[in-house]
Amino acid sequence: MTEPILDDYPSLSLQKSSVENSVEPIKLGNKIKLIRNQLGLTLEEASQRTGLARSTLSKIENEQISPTFQAMQKLASGLNIDMPQLFAPPENKGASGRRDITLKGEGKPHPTVTYEHELLATQMTQKKMMPFKSVIHARSFDEFQGWVHHDGEEFLLILCGEVIFYSEFYEPLTLVEGDSVYYDANMGHALISSSKEDAHILWVTAK
Incomplete structure (x- = not known):
């Protein structure tokens, strides 16, 4: 049983009140649009690369829907970037020894x-x-x-x-x-x- 592409990334209206009252979803639209423009891709070209419908990409970029985790993985794969780039600018590369600490509740x-x-x-x-x-x-x-x-x-x-x-x-x-x-x-x-x-x-x- 395989779910349709568009249905795989529904508008995350957060129907559960417990979710609505706890955290707000990250707004990724501007970041995704910036990356797409830096790559010189149209919405149609990005759609072909990621497997997401053009209309879905447009809604994500305009903050009309929030992408699911699976959608973010397809975006990262199709745009040839690491998923963390959707949340923060890349680090300066240098020393091979790296670490990233996330304190409790600060993810x-x-x-x-x-x-x-x-x-x-x-x-x-x-x-x-x-x-x-x-x-x-x-x-x-x-x-x-x-x-x-x-x-x-x-x-x-x-x-x-x-x-x-x-x-x-x-x-x-x-x-x-x-x-x-x-x-x-x-x-x-x-x-x-x-x-x-x-x-x-x-x-x-x-x-």
Whole structure:
């Protein structure tokens, strides 16, 4: 089951009041438009590169919708940039020893209808992993527009609560605090909370 491109990136109206009251989504439109213009690409050309509909790109650039995490990965891949470049200007390259510290609660928030992400280590560019913490608001697979697919491999660790991990080629798996799973992100997957309170997880996506 593969979700349509346009439906994969819905307007993130943040239907859940808990999300609305906690954080505001990052406004990425101006940054994406700047990168596109620096590359000398029209909206149509950027659409062909990223696989996102031209109308969807236009809405993202004009802050009419907020891109999902999967949409940001397609933008980064299609525009040949690292995802952190969507959140901060590139660092000056120099010494090989680098580090990026994210203090508790100071990650970049990116809420969606089903997940509330907190992106970590966003200042460091040219890295091979993208770590982020997430609160899982979804309670049913039906809340997703079909399977989630994206490039790379992914690791998730349950920090608290209980989740059901759905994957395209395996039976649903219940995971509790301390459990983890590593999987091919090209395989359809989705995650819902099955505990009374929304589960919290650590997610790491690798190229």
